[in-house]
Amino acid sequence: MLVPDTSAPMAVPCSSKDLSDDPEFRQRAGRIMLRHGQAILDSVEDLSDLGMVENARAEIRVHGVPPLFKLYVLNNEKAIFGFYPIRRHEVKINVVAWVGWGAAGS
Numbered sequence: 001m002l003v004p005d006t007s008a009p010m011a012v013p014c015s016s017k018d019l020s021d022d023p024e025f026r027q028r029a030g031r032i033m034l035r036h037g038q039a040i041l042d043s044v045e046d047l048s049d050l051g052m053v054e055n056a057r058a059e060i061r062v063h064g065v066p067p068l069f070k071l072y073v074l075n076n077e078k079a080i081f082g083f084y085p086i087r088r089h090e091v092k093i094n095v096v097a098w099v100g101w102g103a104a105g106s
Helices: 023-049
Strands: 003-006 061-063 069-074 076-083 086-093 095-103
Touching: 003 023, 023 086, 023 095
Parallel strands: 003 061
Antiparallel strands: 069 076, 086 095
C-alpha cells in the first residue's frame, strides 16, 4: 500500500475557513489510514497462515502527495483505480467541531 505521508503539510485536507493545512485533521487521517492499512496487512497474513493462498505479501509505504486517488494492484497483473472526490467534512476532533475539505472515499 502506498499512502500519503500525514506527518507533512498537505493541500488536502485543509480548513474550510482559509484553506490552510490543519495538523490535527492530518493526524486524524493518519490514524484512520493506519487502522485500515493494518487490517489489510493482517488479512493478507491470515490468508497465508491459513493456507488459503500459496504465498501472500503486503506492505505499507508513504509518499508526499495528498490523497487524490486509490489504486490497487493485484498479483502484479490487475489494477483497480478510482479518484477520491474532495468534499466538505464536518467531524469532531478532540470533542471540538472541525469543518474542512478533504478526500472522501472508502
